[in-house]
Amino acid sequence: MHLIQHERLQGVFMKIGHKIHKQNSPSLKVENWRNVLTKAVMDPSVNIKIATLGGDDTAMMGITELQPGSKIRAHVHAKDAEVYFILKGEGEMYIGTYDGKEVQWDMPVKVGEGDVFTIHPGMVHQLINTSDQQSLTLIFSSPWSHLRGDRIITEDCVELKL
Numbered sequence: 001m002h003l004i005q006h007e008r009l010q011g012v013f014m015k016i017g018h019k020i021h022k023q024n025s026p027s028l029k030v031e032n033w034r035n036v037l038t039k040a041v042m043d044p045s046v047n048i049k050i051a052t053l054g055g056d057d058t059a060m061m062g063i064t065e066l067q068p069g070s071k072i073r074a075h076v077h078a079k080d081a082e083v084y085f086i087l088k089g090e091g092e093m094y095i096g097t098y099d100g101k102e103v104q105w106d107m108p109v110k111v112g113e114g115d116v117f118t119i120h121p122g123m124v125h126q127l128i129n130t131s132d133q134q135s136l137t138l139i140f141s142s143p144w145s146h147l148r149g150d151r152i153i154t155e156d157c158v159e160l161k162l
Contacts (some may be wrong), residue, residue: 074126089136
């Protein structure tokens with residue numbers, strides 16, 4: 001019975017274009033995020049080191065670490081959302097709107113270990129590590145386009161004096 005249902009289901013997936021992974025599919029790659037973080041490469045446009053945790057051609061998951069008193073440069077994405085997950089540390093997330101010339105900043109939101117939030121398209125955002133002792137480690141998920149061109153750098157938040 002289960003075999004017949006599986007064959008029917010496989011036929012349905014094939015008809016709608018889904019690939020069925022067989023024994024020759026790619027092997028599972030498992031890495032520890034701490035090890036991946038040691039391989040981070042500097043992204044000068046936002047002034048942070050980024051390492052890729054995983055993903056494919058349409059979506060990726062990255063990791064970065066902000067040292068005490070450091071920040072991600074303010075920027076905005078025109079397309080797609082970006083999800084942030086704070087692994088450790090604390091900071092302030094600044095969100096604003098951009099009219100092509102200036103940024104109108106909202107009040108900052110305190111973020112810390114375990115917090116998850118979504119940055120929607122068109123939201124200017126800047127994350128600042130407000131600690132003078134502890135690093136802030138952040139995992140983010142976004143389309144590859146966020147790192148490959150869908151990024152407009154804006155003025156940093158004026159309250160920032162690091």
